[in-house]
Amino acid sequence: MTTFRIPTDNPRVEQWKLLSRFYYPPNIRRYLTAKGLSDVEETVNYIAGSMRQSEGYFSAALLAPLDIAPLLTYYGATNLTSGAAALVTGARPNIDHHGMTMDIPAEPKSPIADYEITLSHRNSGAIQSFASVFDNIPYFHESRAWTIGEIFGSVPAVVNEFETAYPGRLPYCVPAKTVRDEMDGIEYLFDEIPMDLLAKYPDPYETIMSIARLKDAYIKPRINIPAESAKLYPKRDGSDIGIYSVFGEKYLPLTHKKNGRAVCPNQLVMMLMGLFALGYLSRYSPDIWNPFVLTDQSGERVVVERFLTHCQRFLPNLVLNEIEGRRIQFVFEVERDVVPA
Amino acid sequence: MSIRQATFDLCKTIPNLPKQAEVRAAIAGLANKQIGYYGERQHAQAFGYLLIDKQRKELAKPPSRLALEPLSDEVRRTLACYLSEVFEMNRLCVQRLSNACANCDAYAVSPYNQFVQINVPPFKQFEFFPANEVQNLVNEFERQPLLQLAIDTSRIFSVTFSPQRYVDELVQLEHAIQAEDVGSVPKLIKDISDLEPLTSSRWMQLQHLSAVLGLRASLGVINQLLYSKLFSSKLPCFDDHNIIKFGTYAFATGGSKLIYQEGGSLFLLMPGEITVATGVPPDDTARYFCRVERLHTSWMPGQPSYVELRTLDENLNPYAILFEPFIRSQKSVANGGD
Numbered sequence: 309m310t311t312f313r314i315p316t317d318n319p320r321v322e323q324w325k326l327l328s329r330f331y332y333p334p335n336i337r338r339y340l341t342a343k344g345l346s347d348v349e350e351t352v353n354y355i356a357g358s359m360r361q362s363e364g365y366f367s368a369a370l371l372a373p374l375d376i377a378p379l380l381t382y383y384g385a386t387n388l389t390s391g392a393a394a395l396v397t398g399a400r401p402n403i404d405h406h407g408m409t410m411d412i413p414a415e416p417k418s419p420i421a422d423y424e425i426t427l428s429h430r431n432s433g434a435i436q437s438f439a440s441v442f443d444n445i446p447y448f449h450e451s452r453a454w455t456i457g458e459i460f461g462s463v464p465a466v467v468n469e470f471e472t473a474y475p476g477r478l479p480y481c482v483p484a485k486t487v488r489d490e491m492d493g494i495e496y497l498f499d500e501i502p503m504d505l506l507a508k509y510p511d512p513y514e515t516i517m518s519i520a521r522l523k524d525a526y527i528k529p530r531i532n533i534p535a536e537s538a539k540l541y542p543k544r545d546g547s548d549i550g551i552y553s554v555f556g557e558k559y560l561p562l563t564h565k566k567n568g569r570a571v572c573p574n575q576l577v578m579m580l581m582g583l584f585a586l587g588y589l590s591r592y593s594p595d596i597w598n599p600f601v602l603t604d605q606s607g608e609r610v611v612v613e614r615f616l617t618h619c620q621r622f623l624p625n626l627v628l629n630e631i632e633g634r635r636i637q638f639v640f641e642v643e644r645d646v647v648p649a
Numbered sequence: 650m651s652i653r654q655a656t657f658d659l660c661k662t663i664p665n666l667p668k669q670a671e672v673r674a675a676i677a678g679l680a681n682k683q684i685g686y687y688g689e690r691q692h693a694q695a696f697g698y699l700l701i702d703k704q705r706k707e708l709a710k711p712p713s714r715l716a717l718e719p720l721s722d723e724v725r726r727t728l729a730c731y732l733s734e735v736f737e738m739n740r741l742c743v744q745r746l747s748n749a750c751a752n753c754d755a756y757a758v759s760p761y762n763q764f765v766q767i768n769v770p771p772f773k774q775f776e777f778f779p780a781n782e783v784q785n786l787v788n789e790f791e792r793q794p795l796l797q798l799a800i801d802t803s804r805i806f807s808v809t810f811s812p813q814r815y816v817d818e819l820v821q822l823e824h825a826i827q828a829e830d831v832g833s834v835p836k837l838i839k840d841i842s843d844l845e846p847l848t849s850s851r852w853m854q855l856q857h858l859s860a861v862l863g864l865r866a867s868l869g870v871i872n873q874l875l876y877s878k879l880f881s882s883k884l885p886c887f888d889d890h891n892i893i894k895f896g897t898y899a900f901a902t903g904g905s906k907l908i909y910q911e912g913g914s915l916f917l918l919m920p921g922e923i924t925v926a927t928g929v930p931p932d933d934t935a936r937y938f939c940r941v942e943r944l945h946t947s948w949m950p951g952q953p954s955y956v957e958l959r960t961l962d963e964n965l966n967p968y969a970i971l972f973e974p975f976i977r978s979q980k981s982v983a984n985g986g987d
Contacts, residue, residue, distance in 0.1 A: 492945060492955040494908050496894035527890050530912035530951035539951060541893040541910055544928070 309635045319638035323624050324363055331360045345398025354400045358391030369620060374601045377616055378586035385583050385623050386434060392627045393441045407433020410588045416596050419608045421457030421474060425585050435580055442630050443574045451566035459582040460611055464559040465618040469611045478509055481559040499540040506538060520561045520572035525549040551575050554622050556637050576626045579619045651963035655789040656871050659782040660878040668777045672731045673879045675724040684717045692921040694876035695728045699767045729769045737772040738783055739868045742790040750803035757815035758861060760869030793964045799860035805853045819862050831904025831942050831957040832897055842974050859972035870965040873923055885914040887926040893953055898930035903960035903970030905929060912950040920944060940967045
């Protein structure tokens with residue numbers, strides 16, 4: 309995706325202004341027609357209603373305490389995503405279930421990160437429907453079980469809190485800085501991952517090789533140990549496989565090993581899975597959720613809050629990116645007068 | 650068939666020849682020795698090791714002060730016998746030229762004539778190479794138009810040029826080419842090509858020298874390919890798996906510049922080596938054979954390195970595109986003039 313920068317001093321408001329265009333049937337019809345999709349009235353109304361409701365849920369979630377904020381955020385996220393899925397496909401998604409379940413064991417788990425969701429309802433589940441529209445994840449449904457910790461560790465904005473709250477656990481994404489260099493008059497770009505970061509993993513080279521869709525983006529990596537960094541050189545006509553933070557920082561996602569296969573859902577799907585898990589706990593297990601919210605002594609609450617606030621800010625941005633077909637980055641830039649020498 | 654194909658056919662026989670295994674073992678045995686290191690860096694295949702061996706006493710003196718262990722008698726003998734056959738193969742390839750132009754002999758056209766000469770046993774028969782495939786190569790070499798051009802244009806030099814003068818002129822021309830990067834046409838060539846009429850003596854001299862230089866360079870590439878086959882079944886390849894950024898391709902010279910990732914078959918690449926390049930201009934669907942002209946490398950896997958390549962034509966001549974105006978003019982004259 310190309311990046312489109314929008315200057316603003318309030319990204320949250322700005323992104324909802326852009327999304328609110330699709331509360332109005334004429335705008336929806338124009339969008340569908342431009343894409344060559346049919347603008348059946350039922351679908352148009354579905355889109356308008358879903359998008360409007362989603363803003364309501366997100367607004368409520370912002371003001372709600374942690375006791376119920378995850379559930380409200382999840383409702384907002386699913387409404388927004390299903391409306392967007394209908395918009396980009398021209399058809400209401402076939403959904404009659406979340407597509408995920410959660411078995412709560414008799415003995416409460418600690419930390420919260422160890423609770424897991426299980427994928428279900430392959431043909432009518434919401435998460436499967438969204439994944440098929442907004443991502444291309446081989447073996448996603450077969451991956452079955454995901455822990456909350458795996459989900460937290462896959463979201464760049466949460467990585468710092470993840471590493472602090474869960475010592476010994478390793479994130480599922482690594483930061484990569486794009487560097488421009490020159491050699492004998494030929495300019496070239498590469499993505500650089502610091503070696504001291506890779507050194508945390510059992511095998512730095514295998515960690516690089518586990519980057520999702522690595523072969524689509526880079527020529528075969530060769531790293532020299534010792535070295536200050538691992539350099540990844542983009543392939544000619546290669547894809548951009550990076551996931552980007554709110555501030556445009558690039559991360560490379562690592563695949564998860566599920567039943568012997570490498571699986572890597574994108575950020576949007578991960579956030580939806582994480583919100584479902586937290587929402588489920590808060591709604592159906594107040595005996596677990598209430599003590600956690602009131603009396604957490606481990607510091608894990610910081611991770612949960614960070615994940616939640618990040619979803620509230622960034623999930624709508626990701627959906628907007630899918631609708632627009634480009635990465636929308638909200639920036640705060642100040643115009644400066646040019647001072648003559 | 651082309652010279653390239655005939656050379657490849659000869660190369661295919663090498664892994665199965667016991668005498669070639671002796672050469673491979675002799676050179677492999679030098680891998681961890683200083684004489685092996687310096688011999689390799691002459692970029693002259695097996696000749697380089699014998700050259701350094703011959704110059705040991707000179708190299709021991711100031712300023713180099715290199716104390717090099719000599720080659721063993723067995724290694725020296727094996728390499729010398731191998732080279733004897735290489736020299737004979739080269740001589741046969743240009744025999745028709747030498748017959749037509751006595752001073753343009755095998756020494757004048759030898760790819761090794763810029764070095765101090767070494768003694769090899771007199772040639773008796775082919776043992777390191779199969780005679781059949783050698784003859785096929787010689788036949789193809791004799792058939793190429795460049796050889797005929799060298800013969801036809803030799804009149805300009807036949808009386809006044811000694812073999813050593815030939816060597817001096819060829820080496821000077823090659824140095825002028827190599828002093829520029831692969832994308833540039835040397836001023837010496839450009840001035841004559843752009844300003845001199847086809848019938849001027851400078852034009853005709855350069856035309857003849859370019860033909861002989863092309864033949865000499867082809868022989869050098871043949872020798873390099875035969876030598877490389879001792880150690881590897883495949884040529885190093887520049888492709889989408891290791892090219893970081895393609896720089897430029899010069900249509901006037903056939904020269905390419907690019908940045909690649911050090912490692913794999915490209916690790917420890919040397920000037921003079923022959924490589925394959927795919928996904929590069931002028932046609933990124935084609936496969937090109939190229940000679941490595943210049944390298945800036947870190948020698949560290951994963952790091953970027955810079956290389957300049959010169960495309961070989963089907964007769965393994967790296968200067969075919971550079972001297973194309975001179976070759977084309979001969980065809981034009983042969984066809985009745987422009």
